[in-house]
Amino acid sequence: MKTIAVLTSGGDAPGMNAAIRAVVRTGCQNGMRVLGIRRGFNGLMNGDMYEMNLRSVSDIINRGGTILYSARSPEFKTDEGLNRALRVCKENSIDGIVIIGGDGSFRGARDLSLKGVPCIGIPGTIDNDIACCDYTIGYDTAMNTVMEMVDRIRDTTESHDRCSVVEVMGRRAGYIALNAGIAVGATSILIPEVEFDIDKDVIETMQKTQRTDKKHFIVMVAEGVSEKIGGVERLTKYIEEKTGVESRATILGHVQRGGSPSLRDRLVGSQMGNYAVHILMEGKGNRVVAMQKEQIMDFDIYEALNMTKSIDLGLYKTALEISI
Ligand code: ADP
Numbered sequence: 001m002k003t004i005a006v007l008t009s010g011g012d013a014p015g016m017n018a019a020i021r022a023v024v025r026t027g028c029q030n031g032m033r034v035l036g037i038r039r040g041f042n043g044l045m046n047g048d049m050y051e052m053n054l055r056s057v058s059d060i061i062n063r064g065g066t067i068l069y070s071a072r073s074p075e076f077k078t079d080e081g082l083n084r085a086l087r088v089c090k091e092n093s094i095d096g097i098v099i100i101g102g103d104g105s106f107r108g109a110r111d112l113s114l115k116g117v118p119c120i121g122i123p124g125t126i127d128n129d130i131a132c133c134d135y136t137i138g139y140d141t142a143m144n145t146v147m148e149m150v151d152r153i154r155d156t157t158e159s160h161d162r163c164s165v166v167e168v169m170g171r172r173a174g175y176i177a178l179n180a181g182i183a184v185g186a187t188s189i190l191i192p193e194v195e196f197d198i199d200k201d202v203i204e205t206m207q208k209t210q211r212t213d214k215k216h217f218i219v220m221v222a223e224g225v226s227e228k229i230g231g232v233e234r235l236t237k238y239i240e241e242k243t244g245v246e247s248r249a250t251i252l253g254h255v256q257r258g259g260s261p262s263l264r265d266r267l268v269g270s271q272m273g274n275y276a277v278h279i280l281m282e283g284k285g286n287r288v289v290a291m292q293k294e295q296i297m298d299f300d301i302y303e304a305l306n307m308t309k310s311i312d313l314g315l316y317k318t319a320l321e322i323s324i
Contacts, residue, residue, distance in 0.1 A: 001095045001281050003033040005049065008066040009040030009073075009101035009108065012257055013124045013138025015265030016066040016100050021057035022273025023098045028054050030281060035092065039069045040101070041076035041108055045084040049092065061266055064141070064258045070101070082111055089117045096280040098273070100124040100137070103305065106288055110301040118285020120276040121301060124269075126257060129173035131307035132299045133290040137272065139175065140264040142256045146180040149252055154184065154218060163206070163217040163239055163247040167232045169256050170222040174311060176256070181220035182319050188217075189319050192224035193311045198235065203242045209324050210243070217245065226251075271296050 006023045008016050020036070027034035036052045037043040060067050075081040089097075089112075096118040099109045102125040109119035123130040126142035146168050157164040166186075170176050174191020181189035187209060188202045196202075206217055219239070226232050236249040261269070272289045275296050279287055287298040299307075 001032055003093050004096045004280060005035040005037050005094050006098045007037035007040050007044060008068045008070045009099060009105035011125060012066050012070045013126045014064040014141035014259055014261035015137035015269040016124045017060040017063050018261060018266040018269030019100050019122050019137060019273040020068060021061055022270040023277055024052045024057045025054060026274045026277040036068050039071040041073040042071045044088055045076060045081055047088045062260050064260055076108055086115055098122060098276045103130060106301050106305060110286060113286035118280060120280055121288040122272045122276055127170050127173050128175040131309045132288060132304040135268060135291045137265055137269045141259055141262045143176055143180045144262055145256050145259050146176055146252060147183045150184040150218060153250055158216045161215040163245045165219045165221060165232045165236045165247060165249045167221045167223060167226045167251040171224045174222040177220050177222035178315060184218055186218040186220040187323050189220045190225040191222045194316055206243050
């Protein structure tokens with residue numbers, strides 16, 4: 001391994017910079033040339049890259065986003081796009097690439113690996129929706145951001161005896177909604193993994209708590225559920241009609257992706273970046289770095305993409321029992 005490259009792809013996540021920093025520093029410390037590729041697979045296809053050194057990653061560990069920028073690149077999925085990327089790898093003598101992103105980016109990593117460029121994926125996504133990992137980079141910061149934002153919403157919700165319906169990110173996965181929902185004391189939490197009935201799980205729960213004198217409410221809705229039920233605005237109107245409680249909808253949106261990464265995201269990003277370069281040095285490719293039970297490990301990308309994981313239903317039951 002003489003030259004390695006690093007890129008970030010798909011949705012950005014706080015902590016990606018910590019991973020980039022660890023990749024660059026581990027590479028440099030081990031005598032390698034490290035190239036930073038800008039804007040994910042787009043940059044790879046276009047040869048948009050620069051040589052990085054120990055100092056090019058100074059002062060980034062505390063910054064959200066990604067200094068390498070990220071992008072979605074439909075063209076890369078075509079044979080022509082992949083061949084262009086392979087040509088660029090050859091022209092720049094790239095012996096291996098660390099790809100920080102989600103499932104989609106790992107599919108790209110798999111394609112490149114199969115064509116002879118060893119790639120290692122690092123899970124960077126706030127949704128925590130990577131099956132082989134208990135934990136993905138960005139998840140902790142996003143949950144804490146949601147908690148802080150909803151705490152603010154709660155102040156005004158409480159002052160006006162209102163109900164706030166809050167939509168948080170998570171199209172396929174309800175990890176943010178469930179964990180942050182418990183942390184902010186939500187009355188109801190709706191996530192894609194658990195079947196629900198609005199009348200029973202939201203309206204009746206609110207009415208039950210009204211009888212014990214509760215006057216303000218938080219209803220936490222994962223994005224995937226919101227899409228399914230026609231949006232949180234609609235749910236909010238329905239709650240107001242049925243319960244008589246003045247209700248407001250808030251979609252937290254992209255604020256959840258930003259901000260200075262938490263300690264955990266900086267730490268796990270650093271560990272995974274360091275680990276990724278070491279397995280490249282061992283001659284491995286087509287692997288995803290993962291964290292299970294606090295241990296860093298790696299899996300074959302193909303196997304990782306075929307794994308499934310389920311949300312902690314015990315946690316969901318806890319939420320139900322203490323929400324009233
Ligand atoms: P994420 O990596 O966060 O899941 P995307 O699904 O948008 O984000 O994927 C990021 C990029 O990875 C895509 O723009 C594309 O270039 C590449 N990619 C996604 N799916 C595939 C695929 N099936 N085969 C090859 N490359 C893919």
